[in-house]
Amino acid sequence: MTLLRGRAGAVTVSLIGFLFFVEVVSGILQGFYVPLIPDLVDYLGINDSDFNIFEGAQLLLSALVVPVLAKLGDMYGHKKILLVTTVLTAGATWWLAFAGDFTSFLIAWTLQGFYVVWLPLEIALIFDKGRRSGHAASATRKAAALLIVGLEAGAIAGALGSSVVFDAFGGAAALATSIPPTLMAPAIAVTIVFFVILFGVPESEPLPGRTLDWIGFSLLTIALLFITSGLTFLKFNGPEAIWVWGIILFGLLIFLPFVWWELRHKDPAIDLRVLAQPNMWPVQLTAFLVGISLLGAQAPLATFAGTDPDEVGFGLGLSSGARSILIGVYLISMIVGALLFPLISRLFTPRRALIIAAFLVAIGYLLFLPFHDTTLQVFTNMFIAGLGSGALVGAMPSAAAAAAPRGQTGIASALTNTTKTIGGSFASSVFAIVLTIGVVQVAGSTASSLFGYMLVWIICGVGALLAAFLLFMVPKFAFADESDEETIEATAAI
Structure with a gap:
């Protein structure tokens, strides 16, 4: 049985199922620790701001190692590198469970970042399997959508499950004995991933004679x-x-x-001539621009949602539980967007689907300018932006893989992650400065000014708009299947 009967070729349901599980665990790693941050801060005896160092170090590692690991996957097989990075991630996750001081926790948390390369390697592996049928692009888009569903579902499960596990072992009243067994849960999940890949995922076919x-x-x-x-x-x-x-x-x-x-x-290391092609460079720049909102805007949105309007005149004043629901709505909208992208690609061509997704992100954030006074307005804006973001998260690496020649699908997919990370780092720094400049003090508390938040929304919206216009420069036939006559006929009329 194939993912798409008669169209997907070697991309089987079993392959997607195994990789779906891998992405579920990837999502668990991204969501599991967030509700535990205040307790981890107390457990390690550090300040709240010190936790930002952990996040920054992991992002830095991923930006540095993902291109190299993806290239090694192109050279020696994507499954082999998946296994290597899973071993490294599992080792670091087990280390986290027993790390009781700042330094060891920092090293373990940083090394856990090797899991970031999983999705690019999976996209490259799926594309390699589908290449033989001539329908690699469409098969990869559909598979990528399912992988993003697994990723976001895992993030939701991790965020909800961590508190349950933590409370089961004694919770905040017994940090010394509750934190280690709680942190063993994701370590067990990553360990299982190794065996899922080892026994369930076939190897890709790398080109011989490659050098690093x-x-x-x-x-x-x-x-x-x-x-x-x-x-x-x-x-x-x-x-x-x-x-x-x-x-x-x-x-x-x-x-x-x-x-x-x-x-x-x-x-x-990176074929710049391939990167300069009109079906490649707009995708990579789009990844950078979308990273601004995808990775950089979440913290400002959370603080805006938690700001008390009675004190500073704006914000929603939501409790931590209500903010969790807000984040959940955003993640659900990303799942919906990821699932809709293959369908929209088939109806309007892949290039147009990318443009529509970028416009949705722009509309979602620009709607914050006039509509930010009520919880319903903020929910609606984030849902619209989430639809576009969810589509783009899976679409960008699969589009890059479709635009790359054989033997470069891994590195092309991985570069979208690297540029997205740089975009997020850039936005995080700029937003921190923008919000700090506009800080106001009321009744002994501090909050960024409404103008500062508006600047954040403008930067996110304009960045997504720019991405949409850049994607108009992509050739009409880009990212379509080699033998997909229906897609070619549809685009010929545009």
């Missing part, structure tokens, strides 16, 4: 390290710190020798 461009990847790593570190320092030190801008500028300048080297290497 160590110099190219070293230059790329140095550039990303300085840029992402600089953005993090910018958030904590503000724009007046000249040395921070120097770090970012140095990272950008590293791209000059990187480009020079890559254009002369026979098997470059």
Whole structure:
């Protein structure tokens, strides 16, 4: 039985089922720890702000290692690298369960970030399996939609389940004995993932005779390290710190020798000629622009929802439980968007579906400007933005894979994750500065001004609008199946 009878070729239901489980666990890792953050802060004896260091370190690791690991998947097989990264993630997750101090917890939390490469590797593996049938693009879009459903469902399950597990072991009243067994739950899940991949996922067919461009990847790593570190320092030190801008500028300048080297290497780390194609560079820039809202805007939205309007004149004043429901609505809308994307692609062509998704993100955030006074308005805005975001999360890596030549699907998919992460880091830093500048003090509490929040929504909305217009530059036949005559006929009339 195949995912699409007569169309998906080697992409089987069993393969998607196994990878679906992998993404469920990936979602659990992303959602499980969030409700436990206040208790983890008390358990480790640190400040609330110190937890941001954990998040920043993990994002930095993912930005650095994902391109290299994806390239290794293209070279030696995507299943092999999936197994390696699962072992690393499982080891780090078990370490978290027994880490009782700041330093060890930081190292373990950072190393857990290897799971970020799972989705790009899965997309590349699915595309490789579907390539033989001539319907790799459509099969990958449908499979990616299901994987995103698994990811978001796992995030919801993790967020809801962690509190249940924590309370079952004694909760906040017995942190010393409740935290370790609670954190073993995700470690067990990741361990199971290893065996699911080992016995259930077939290997892809890498091209022989490939080499790893160590110099190219070293230059790329140095550039990303300085840029992402600089953005993090910018958030904590503000724009007046000249040395921070120097770090970012140095990272950008590293791209000059990187480009020079890559254009002369026979098997470059990143094939810049492929990246410059009209069906590739708009997708990568879209990933960056969507990362602004997807990764950067969630914290401002949460603080706005929790701000008491009786004190500062704006906000929703929602409790932590109500804010969790708000986040849940957003995640559900992402699931709906991911499921609708393949259908819209078939009706309007993949390129148009991407454009529609980007416009939905833009509309959702720009609606915040006039409509932000009631909970229903905020729910509606986030639902609309979530529809577009959910579609794009799975669509961008699958579109990049469809645009890449054989042997480069992994690295092309992974680059959408890297550019998305950089976009999120950039937005996180800029939003922190924007909201800090507009801080007002009322009755001994602090809250960012409404103007600061509006700037956040404008940046998110305009960024998504720009992404939509960039996608108009993609050729009409991009991301369609090689043998899909129906898609070609549909696009020919546009």
